[in-house]
Amino acid sequence: MPSSRFDLSDLTPGVLAILGILVLFFGLFLFYPLLHVLLNAFFADEQFSIEFFGLMLQSPVQQRALLNSFELGIVTTALTTIIALPMAYALVRYDFIGKGLLGGLALVPMIMPPFVGAIGMKQMFARFGSINLFLLETGLIDAPIDWFGGGGFWGVVILEALHLYPIMYLNIAAGLANVDPSLEESARNVGAGGFRLFRTITFPLMLPGYFAGAIIVFIWAFTDLGTPLIFEFREVVAVQIFNMATDVHANPLGYALVVFVVLVTLALFYLSKKFFGGRHYEMVARGHVMSASRRATSLETVLIWGMLLSITGIALIPHLSVVLTSVTERWFMTVLPSDYTLAYYGQIFEHDLTLLSIKNSLWLSVMSTVIDIVLGVAIAYLLTRRRFPFRDALDAVAMLPLALPGLVLAFGYISGFSGTFLDVRVSPVPLLIIAYAVRRLPYMVRAAYAGFQQMSVTLEEASMNMGAGPLRTLWKITMPLVLANVAAGAILSFSFAMLEVSDSLILAIKEQYYPITKAIYSLMGRITDGPYMASAMGMLGMILLACSLLFTGKVLGKRMGQLFKV
Amino acid sequence: MNLRFIRSFIRCFLFAGVFCQAGGPAAVSAQDRLVIVSPHWEGIRYEFTRGFDAFYRAETGRTAEIEWMDVGGTSEIIRFIKSEYTGKPGGIGIDMMFGGGSDPFMELARLDLLAPYRLPETLLSKLPAEVGGYPVYDAEYRWYGATMAGFGIVYNKRVAELVELPLPETWEDLTDPRLYSWVGGADPRKSGSAHVPFEIILQVYGWERGWQIITALGANARGFANTGSQVPKDVTSGEVAYGMAIDFYAWAQINAVGPDMIGYTMPDNLTILNPDGISILKGAPNMAVAQSFLRYILSEAGQRLWMQKPGPPGGPEKFQLNRFTVLPHLYQRIDPAHTSVTFNPFTWESSFVYDAEKGAARRHIVDDMIGVFVIDAHAALQRRWRRAMEEGDLASVLPALGSVPITEEESLALGDQWRDQAFRNRTLLAWSRLAAEKYGSGAAGWAGARYMLFSGSGLVLAGMVLYLWRLKRKSG
């Protein structure tokens, strides 16, 4: 059989039309704004110049920031590995009571929009915050521990690791699940055991999955803005970019930094594409029989429970503190709030700003999700079902937003569309929708791609053969069969859009268009009860994201991991 | 997964979206509109929107909708307005700017981006010309002080007690090495309210001594937040014990947790009260509405919102704003039980006269200098500071640490060149090298670890790639 695809060389008018729309979309809403931002880095006084790059590389501040960002990425990746590896191993390879519960709990840290966590973290970890006060009261320490000390580096690393380890866990778990148990059995058969087995069989086979996760974590930590901002750890690239971009004179040096960040992320992106290009989709999608797990002995069960509970417990401290702050009436230098109230939850639904922002967010997210569904399904369809020129390029472009800091895109939109009908001052709605859609498109493409990949192309051919045209086939056969995947991807896109921070902060410049995240941010600026109200809003966001992830997990099952890969 | 379930789910989802849109954003139904860009917090926006609605209805019989624009803090607003006017010199579709202190309004006035409006005599006559030597409104009526802000030190009494530290009286007290790491700060490049105390320090102590104080205070600082409002919050949470802050942030915290816990002081003769402005922007599309809003803000009805507690008639409905009114007679007229402000700035005496022109002219240079010498180099500065503390020769080291490469005159002259980004960045680079020289890189212990970290991870990455490459080759 030469190939099981449709007639590949024929670029039908339909395919050409889809490609044209995609080129237009990406050209207008990805490359044009990006170019707009980047050109600023190369032009000083209308003249091409690389002076800003020179200045960037010579400045001790920027050098330190670059080194710190790399360090942050590396250390965070290492830490997430240390947390996630035993966790994934235990959850994939052992059966024990409460496995489902612990597996679900392990994912919970993802539902925290990091800057919401910051409110709680300050309350908990301040030098006279709850933890220290508790330790002081119980006499365990006699001077407050400086949690955020040391310039904030470790604070950032720990918060990021606690936020990101689920992604690493999902990837490693997918990688491990991928290892055919019979391979391990046969290795054991010839006398390999313990570490040797891990080194020679398990590790090489799970390595691609691990590498994919590691790159996501690295890029995330490398470009993360929120967490370092919270910790006032300013010597990292993302914060430097933010500072320069928001600088009164719009310092172009910041754009030089952007170029650098984009180059680094693209290099990593290319690396992972090159070595696992297209392969990992199938590896996970094929769904090996998961019979590799074995019953844990009671001692092992206790150990596993202990390990997983303590990791999740630590990771959930910020969530807990957000819950607490959201019901706080008064909390001043005591371990727990001295007075409680549920008033803030009521206020959310009375207050104009919050109510409007919930509506706005729903509307914006629904619209962006619809765009994502249309584009994501179209892209995934083209990638899996058609062969056309620059196919790999389309694949890479669709995944590119994963590697772009949201900040960069938002600034590109602001400056690139200023004065056009898309100007955010006229209405930020179109650009907000598009920004959300572009940023979350990779998840949708991933999900749909997996769906198409699992589905035999002959099912569509059979329908054509029965006399159904391409559109009817898409509607009656293809869509129903990839619907679960599309729904899962849509829910992820939707909930991440609801909690999108950087685009919202920058693009939503009129109060009547505030989405939830900007409302939270704005509420935090409220002087006294701001944090409490913001926490209540944050809780709402967390509940929403938790429900969506739960649903997605139910639909996608083990394949969930592949949504978080480069 | 049940297919029908997913289908109906998606249907609900789309329905929800359409539903939200129907009742959703931008349901502008009022007859007139007004676009205001403002860094003011939500409570102020809410109360003045509500108040103006009634005022405008009474004045014109028409309804007006206020569109509040939020493009960030004061610095971002200024940048936004300036860049917008370069593209559209005739008008940028925004009517007013409200809040942000007084320097930004002076800057915009100097750039001729404000539309003058002379208030009716009945209102103008009640406004004092100046407070503490500072004009309350522009002589050419391009901006008015809508309220006032004082600058002082907020502190956490319980923390100070627990760690046995003194309570500060002056800016200089914040340089006390015992306060090391207990001082909170904000970045003046980001926050207008963070900028003012530094400029005050430079003016009251003089350029050279001023920089020494800023450097020492910066060395004592825990960190530098992006917004001025973060400082009193950090003080309240006990992360730091002291911070420089605008009065009303401090009042809000004191009102929330009690005067026995949080204190606020305005150093005698060392600080200012300055107006917090409002103005109409050049080419305002809704000029008449904007002028009406200005009349409202400076009327007694508008001014009461700043000071009164929510509830009693004439005051705010929901939010307590804790701000000064600029109408002196209101301090007597408002029932003391109904006011949230206990201090009358018009009775406040200060021998210090703030030079607003000077402050505005060198604002960005001073901010960048603080940025380079104190904030960006904070880690090195702190290390040097700690070493000096251990060696006990702070007094002899401080003049060198606090020295700056330019004189006061040069700082005032640099203003124009500062707009040339290449020049500015070259200068900043030279300064940051100077900072590294002054404080020493001092990363000796760290360099080894960093070297190991990078070479180690480089090796791991290379190994992994090589390994995978081989694997890939083998599998064809």
Next chain:
Amino acid sequence: MVSLTLQGITRKFGDVTAVDDVSLEITRGELFFLLGPSGCGKTTLLRLIAGFYAPDRGNILFDGQDVTRTPPHRRNTGMVFQNYALWPHMSVWENVAYGLGLRKVPSSEQKDRVSEALRMVRMDAYGERSPNQLSGGQQQRVALARALVIQPDVVLLDEPLSNLDARLRLEMRDEIRRIHDETGTTMIYVTHDQKEALSMADRMAVMDMGAVAQTGDPRSIYARPVSAFVADFIGETNFVAGRLTSAETPLSVETAVGVLHSTVEPAEGLSPGDEVVCSVRPEAIRVSEPDAAGGEEENVLDGVVRQTVYLGDHEQYSVRLDDGTLVKLVDHHPGRRRAGPGAPIRLKCDASQVVVLGKPG
């Protein structure tokens, strides 16, 4: 039902020519087989007929109508896929009714035709099942019903039995043949299993490397292969290499083990002196009794028995000829053993059973 004409069909994938200048005539109601080893282009050819690929060159005619550029959904073919391709989100009934719905067949008629189709494949009791609940053979029947119910002009079967176990395969052969006879539809059946082809086909085309090597009914292809490839691919055969000495009937070929004569007309023009091979089927070779009448005998091969395999109804002999060539033969009356391993043996074959073929390569 239609007749099919393929005219010079060529289809390339990159540098590989999957189908190379294929021309075929398939008459109405025929059960036509495309037979060949994997990679010979037979499935590609089938998919070209279905319309999933467009040929680079050549034309496809249904009843004289050119359908080369007609998209697959307008061709009215019914295809049975190798993996059955039943839609998992529809019941068996819905799967079968799908094509009728598209053709806007009234629902009462739909009902009759679906149940008729299901009855024909003996799946009438399973209409409400989901395809996932069926066994491989049952799925295969449903796929067949789905293809038949739309009364296609031609039914295309792509290795329909390759995923079934041996017993089921035999059963389904009869089934498909029966259904073909019942419906009288033109069917094109792709397989690599020559037994399937021989036992079922009205006519067949043997394909090799994208091209048709030979077309004909099973008997003629088996008995009169036109090339060494066909002779080897269909059934078992023995090749004895030699040189043609006389191109006139009877042909005579001089081989290392003696002269072989053939009364079979050669398929291609051969001339004396050509290097040729003689193909002799194992069942056409007899053991010549050593004590039979002496003298010059025609088509005699001498050798030594290497191995014998006794299988009850027949016995297989493997003989090494004097020049080292191995020859297999079958004794259909193995009442007694003719010779044991190591024993010299004389073999005979009838001149009418020797096919002279051009030397391959």
